Amino acid sequence: MMRDSSWNRIGRMGAALAAVLLAAGCGKTTTQAGGTGDAASRVYVAPGQYDEFYMFASGGFSGQVSVYGLPSGRLFRVIPVFSQDAEKSYGYSEQSKPMLETSYGFIPWDDAHHPSLSKTDAMNDGRWLFINGNNTPRVARIDLAEMNTKEIIEIPNSAGNHASPFVTQGTEYVVTATRFSVPTPQQDVPIATYKENFGGQIGFVAVDAKTGKMTLAFQIHMPGFDYDLARPGKGVSHGWAFFTSYNTEQANTLLERNASQNDKDFITAVNWKVAEQCVAAGKAKTWNTKYAHNWVDDADIAHSEMLTSEKVLEPADCPDMVYFLPTPKSPHGVDVDPTGEFIAAGGKLAAVIPVASFTKIQKAIADKSIDRMVDGIPVLKYEAISACEVPQPGLGPLHTEFDEKGNAYTSMFLSSEIVKWSVKDCKVLDRIPTYYSIGHLMVVGGDTRQPDGKYVVALNKITKDRYLPTGPELTQSAQLIDISGDKMKLLLDFPTIGEPHYAQAILASKIKDAQIKTFNLAENKDPNATKAEKDARVVRKGNVVHIYMTAIRSHFVPDNIEGVQVGDSVYIHVTNVEQDWDVPHGFAITGMHNSELLVMPGQTRTIVWVPERPGVLPFYCTDFCSALHQEMQGYVRVSPKGSNVAVSYNTPK
Numbered sequence: 281m282m283r284d285s286s287w288n289r290i291g292r293m294g295a296a297l298a299a300v301l302l303a304a305g306c307g308k309t310t311t312q313a314g315g316t317g318d319a320a321s322r323v324y325v326a327p328g329q330y331d332e333f334y335m336f337a338s339g340g341f342s343g344q345v346s347v348y349g350l351p352s353g354r355l356f357r358v359i360p361v362f363s364q365d366a367e368k369s370y371g372y373s374e375q376s377k378p379m380l381e382t383s384y385g386f387i388p389w390d391d392a393h394h395p396s397l398s399k400t401d402a403m404n405d406g407r408w409l410f411i412n413g414n415n416t417p418r419v420a421r422i423d424l425a426e427m428n429t430k431e432i433i434e435i436p437n438s439a440g441n442h443a444s445p446f447v448t449q450g451t452e453y454v455v456t457a458t459r460f461s462v463p464t465p466q467q468d469v470p471i472a473t474y475k476e477n478f479g480g481q482i483g484f485v486a487v488d489a490k491t492g493k494m495t496l497a498f499q500i501h502m503p504g505f506d507y508d509l510a511r512p513g514k515g516v517s518h519g520w521a522f523f524t525s526y527n528t529e530q531a532n533t534l535l536e537r538n539a540s541q542n543d544k545d546f547i548t549a550v551n552w553k554v555a556e557q558c559v560a561a562g563k564a565k566t567w568n569t570k571y572a573h574n575w576v577d578d579a580d581i582a583h584s585e586m587l588t589s590e591k592v593l594e595p596a597d598c599p600d601m602v603y604f605l606p607t608p609k610s611p612h613g614v615d616v617d618p619t620g621e622f623i624a625a626g627g628k629l630a631a632v633i634p635v636a637s638f639t640k641i642q643k644a645i646a647d648k649s650i651d652r653m654v655d656g657i658p659v660l661k662y663e664a665i666s667a668c669e670v671p672q673p674g675l676g677p678l679h680t681e682f683d684e685k686g687n688a689y690t691s692m693f694l695s696s697e698i699v700k701w702s703v704k705d706c707k708v709l710d711r712i713p714t715y716y717s718i719g720h721l722m723v724v725g726g727d728t729r730q731p732d733g734k735y736v737v738a739l740n741k742i743t744k745d746r747y748l749p750t751g752p753e754l755t756q757s758a759q760l761i762d763i764s765g766d767k768m769k770l771l772l773d774f775p776t777i778g779e780p781h782y783a784q785a786i787l788a789s790k791i792k793d794a795q796i797k798t799f800n801l802a803e804n805k806d807p808n809a810t811k812a813e814k815d816a817r818v819v820r821k822g823n824v825v826h827i828y829m830t831a832i833r834s835h836f837v838p839d840n841i842e843g844v845q846v847g848d849s850v851y852i853h854v855t856n857v858e859q860d861w862d863v864p865h866g867f868a869i870t871g872m873h874n875s876e877l878l879v880m881p882g883q884t885r886t887i888v889w890v891p892e893r894p895g896v897l898p899f900y901c902t903d904f905c906s907a908l909h910q911e912m913q914g915y916v917r918v919s920p921k922g923s924n925v926a927v928s929y930n931t932p933k
């Protein structure tokens with residue numbers, strides 16, 4: 281929820297609050313507040329031992345996902361998703377560049393907020409992780425056996441794909457919605473015509489049960505509100521999805537005031553099974569639009585395709601599909617408890633945490649307990665759907681997760697704390713400060729039918745005095761809190777990469793044995809693969825030169841190349857012919873306007889180099905691979921354009 285116009289004000293309030301906490305003596309060093317010997321032993325994972333859980337955290341404006349162990353908080357990997365990553369040549373190698381194509385062209389960055397694990401029967405199944413690109417609306421799918429991004433689909437008619445990509449209980453769909461309403465379809469209109477011309481979008485991206493491949497199934501054209509967050513139903517509420525909707529005032533300027541007028545905004549409740557029936561009955565309209573769909577094929581090569589039409593439902597054409605649930609005030613998060621019965625919202629400006637009952641929603645619909653209609657969509661009566669309200673929970677409730685014992689945990693941004701409450705009666709049971717300004721929080725398995733419980737992780741925006749200072753920009757951070765007893769107990773602080781809006785965690789045993797160790801060289805289908813050193817070669821076609829190169833400990837073939845000219849487009853195709861785990865090779869050459877290549881065992885990666893000056897340039901392996909890694913080097917001779925130096929290269933005798 282950061283980077284909005286109220287950030288400065290909230291930041292000051294948070295800072296003031298931090299000052300109060302410090303003055304009260306709660307928050308000076310990392311060794312207080314539970315960081316004692318007992319806590320240390322709870323998070324200690326001895327050298328050589330494994331963590332119990334993987335945690336996948338969004339990188340926020342880094343555009344990536346980072347992989348940590350819990351309870352240790354150790355960082356294992358950054359998975360490149362929406363941003364180019366020179367370390368891994370993601371978005372630089374020819375095989376990966378198409379992943380970052382959009383209808384706007386190549387976009388090498390995004391803002392990633394919500395990692396979402398694939399589910400079977402409302403439990404994390406360890407197959408895929410989805411995550412949203414917020415800025416240029418996209419959803420990505422990561423394969424958890426490889427921990428790489430395999431697919432990215434752009435979301436049309438969206439502008440800020442924030443309420444996304446939450447997964448339905450059987451991964452039938454990932455949901456999407458636009459945070460910013462925009463002219464739908466896009467057009468050049470005065471901004472002041474917001475109320476007439478701007479619309480919202482809620483979308484359902486179908487996920488193929490076997491392959492994970494994503495297809496935009498349909499979208500729903502909604503009134504011009506801001507659709508902020510979402511959760512699909514599960515159990516009793518399976519078949520529904522819930523989206524918070526603020527700015528029901530439909531303001532288009534100074535939202536911090538103008539979108540804070542209504543005492544209640546909405547949760548938009550969508551019955552997607554009814555939507556499916558309407559689509560099947562031909563009630564959707566076909567809209568012409570443009571959106572990119574990028575995927576990695578079984579040759580490990582990315583492709584990008586531009587799609588030009590989609591199905592859009594108007595709520596008026598599909599009765600019983602959409603209802604508004606009044607919700608106090610400017611809600612942010614919406615979360616569904618393990619049974620699917622209770623739906624909690626985080627009203628940033630609300631004095632309570634409202635909890636709706638799915639059973640009561642169904643009864644209100646049957647009884648026509650309708651308060652009014654908004655744009656033809658029924659608004660149910662608040663009293664008719666409310667299960668209870670958590671009174672005086674704290675300031676600025678944002679997000680809620682659940683444990684396996686009927687408790688809920690809500691993050692409080694302004695009062696920097698987690699509040700534990702009982703789902704059945706909305707009674708506050710415990711609270712613990714967080715350092716500082718918590719956004720999301722995550723209970724291990726907290727959005728599943730059967731949470732693992734054990735820990736809640738606070739994902740904080742501000743760290744102030746918690747770590748060694750690093751100039752004007754300080755790290756953001758996670759805090760691991762024990763929830764196994766009645767009282768929450770702080771165990772560990774650990775810094776994060778980028779802004780960890782949200783994270784999800786899964787038992788390591790569900791995925792660790794499925795990890796791919798090498799790619800099978802014999803099955804390498806890259807058309808530019810070189811599977812044996814004897815096939816390594818250099819081929820000129822006009823001013824394009826292809827270098828087909830192998831890498832193995834500790835040499836490249838060929839390693840002496842002549843006949844390249846200034847201005848050539850040199851395609852360097854490196855195949856790592858190793859078949860051992862944990863032996864990537866790298867490739868870099870002086871002056872290449874590009875990243876390195878990082879090539880996994882059995883894999884082929886290609887990078888394009890346009891030499892600019894005559895000379896003899898060294899190339900080398902960038903990833904320390906053996907005692908003779910420093911010997912893993914070679915030379916390319918670059919001659920002036922039009923030179924008569926013939927193409928030549930060496931192979932082993």
Ligand code: K7E
Nearest residue numbers: 281282393719720781
């Ligand atoms: Cu609350 Cu983008 Cu889910 Cu940040 S969001 S906190």
Ligand code: CUA
Nearest residue numbers: 901903905909
């Ligand atoms: Cu190969 Cu270092």
